[in-house]
Amino acid sequence: MASSVSESTYESQNDARLDQLHSKLQTLRGVTTDIYDDAERQNRMLDDTNDTFSSFTASLSHSSRRAVHAFGLSSTGGVRQTRIIAYVVGGFLLLWMVWNTRGFWWGSTKGGV
Known part of the structure; x- marks a missing residue:
């Protein structure tokens, strides 16, 4: 009987620890997903900025060629x-x-x- 009580106690402790671990894993998964989403947003913003600067560079180059000719x-x-x-x-x-x-x-x- 004593062994059954201690097994039950150990089992409930294991379940509590497992629930804590599951909660921590869910939190970690949420943080990881947030980091990934933020990195993707920043990559899109960098791509947009790169496109804007490329367009500006082409426009400036065209304007300078016209000025040189003029x-x-x-x-x-x-x-x-x-x-x-x-x-x-x-x-x-x-x-x-x-x-x-x-x-x-x-x-x-x-x-x-």
């Missing part, structure tokens, strides 16, 4: 480089003149009345 920096001709330099210098001179004559247009900006 400004005559390619070997096929177009506007000469000296003309571009003259436009840039002229633009800076124009900005400088506007900056220095702003008092005429907007009134005096120096010292207060």
